[in-house]
Amino acid sequence: MKLSSFLVLLSLSSLAACSGGDGGGDGNSNLVPDASAPASALCDAPPTRLIVLGDSIAACAGVGDKDAATCGPKILHSYLDGNQAPGIIYENKSVSG
Numbered sequence: 001m002k003l004s005s006f007l008v009l010l011s012l013s014s015l016a017a018c019s020g021g022d023g024g025g026d027g028n029s030n031l032v033p034d035a036s037a038p039a040s041a042l043c044d045a046p047p048t049r050l051i052v053l054g055d056s057i058a059a060c061a062g063v064g065d066k067d068a069a070t071c072g073p074k075i076l077h078s079y080l081d082g083n084q085a086p087g088i089i090y091e092n093k094s095v096s097g
Contacts, residue, residue, distance in 0.1 A: 046086070049091060050080060050089070050091070051091045051093060054094040055096065057072075058072075058092070059094040059096040073092055
């Protein structure tokens with residue numbers, strides 16, 4: 001798996017943990033730093049920044065560049081901004097090549 005794909009999956013899995021409820025048997029309880037705290041404690045505040053790292057795929061080479069509306073990470077940012085984390089900042093630090 002490419003690093004850029006892994007980072008996007010890691011980001012999505014972190015957000016998915018917020019919908020897990022109290023951490024009881026949903027598979028997300030291992031994400032809780034303090035075993036006595038409920039998984040919902042991870043979601044008290046939405047994420048404030050989406051940072052994209054990677055190669056030409058994450059840099060959207062050939063589909064309009066990092067800030068184009070057709071760029072996958074930018075599409076993810078738009079979705080998160082509209083649905084999960086209003087005001088989230090988009091930083092695409094990926095480099096083509």
